[in-house]
Amino acid sequence: MAPKTPSEKLARFVIFNRWFKPSGRFNAFMPKDGKTSVFRISNISDDEIWDIGDLKVAPKRGKPILGRADISALYVIAKGLEVHPNEPPERHADIAGWPDEKSKQKEIALDLAAEARFYKK
Amino acid sequence: MSEPIQCTDCTSISNFPEIGFGTVVNGLKEFYNQVVNEFRNTETLGRMDEIRQSLNDVFEECSQEGWDGYDALPITEDAYYEAERLIKSLPLTSFPMPEITPGPNGEIDLVWYRSKRLVFIASVSGKNEIVYAGLFGLNKANGQEYFGVSLSSAIIANLKRLYED
Numbered sequence: 001m002a003p004k005t006p007s008e009k010l011a012r013f014v015i016f017n018r019w020f021k022p023s024g025r026f027n028a029f030m031p032k033d034g035k036t037s038v039f040r041i042s043n044i045s046d047d048e049i050w051d052i053g054d055l056k057v058a059p060k061r062g063k064p065i066l067g068r069a070d071i072s073a074l075y076v077i078a079k080g081l082e083v084h085p086n087e088p089p090e091r092h093a094d095i096a097g098w099p100d101e102k103s104k105q106k107e108i109a110l111d112l113a114a115e116a117r118f119y120k121k
Numbered sequence: 122m123s124e125p126i127q128c129t130d131c132t133s134i135s136n137f138p139e140i141g142f143g144t145v146v147n148g149l150k151e152f153y154n155q156v157v158n159e160f161r162n163t164e165t166l167g168r169m170d171e172i173r174q175s176l177n178d179v180f181e182e183c184s185q186e187g188w189d190g191y192d193a194l195p196i197t198e199d200a201y202y203e204a205e206r207l208i209k210s211l212p213l214t215s216f217p218m219p220e221i222t223p224g225p226n227g228e229i230d231l232v233w234y235r236s237k238r239l240v241f242i243a244s245v246s247g248k249n250e251i252v253y254a255g256l257f258g259l260n261k262a263n264g265q266e267y268f269g270v271s272l273s274s275a276i277i278a279n280l281k282r283l284y285e286d
Binding site: 014015016018019023026030032033061062063101102103104106107110113 | 225255
């Protein structure tokens with residue numbers, strides 16, 4: 001199932017404080033086992049977005065949400081990646097289609113971090 | 122009269138050559154390292170202590186699986202020692218010291234950050250290779266280099282590119 005619109009927004013919830021530093025932000029997007037876990041956040045309020053983090057991410061991870069990085073699905077797709085809805089939980093998706101080479105992954109992650117907007121909780 | 126010129130192949134004077142053996146060579150090596158360490162500890166280069174501390178902090182903080190709140194692999198001792206070796210291989214005064222950040226696949230990233238689109242990463246994970254990537258305005262670069270005795274000229278070239286203005 002493709003995203004409803006390419007222009008929809010995605011949020012990567014950040015649980016590790018070093019990934020808020022400008023020099024560390026790219027690591028928030030780096031894939032693990034070929035995927036980066038995100039949530040589709042278009043057409044919901046800011047409070048509802050934070051609720052997703054608090055209720056669906058934090059309990060599973062056993063750590064509080066420190067913030068999030070928002071990015072357009074369009075930009076992710078423009079970098080040659082894919083967005084695959086992967087529910088449950090509701091609104092969960094994976095950024096997939098990463099290249100195998102680590103250096104290319106880091107280059108793309110730098111690009112995504114440069115485009116994303118980071119918000120502290 | 123001869124004039125000194127910069128050795129473009131000499132990426133760092135802080136690495137004593139590995140050729141030679143015996144007590145005299147060992148003594149010279151020890152003296153050489155002493156001189157280099159004192160040079161590093163000057164006010165101008167005091168950041169070396171900060172980098173070492175940052176590396177220690179990262180290793181301590183990220184040596185358990187899942188340290189990022191997701192499924193990050195732990196930073197290994199091999200990655201730690203390779204990062205230490207990489208830091209020692211850096212040219213002493215040509216570029217600012219990098220920031221240290223852990224990667225979710227167990228690697229240690231050295232990051233030279235000027236702005237969102239002027240940034241260079243050199244990453245190690247204990248496998249005798251440096252994985253690198255950079256954004257230089259509209260231009261980009263990525264690759265990997267064998268990390269043996271000294272730093273590859275490709276890493277130095279990218280750092281020069283980052284700081285060329």
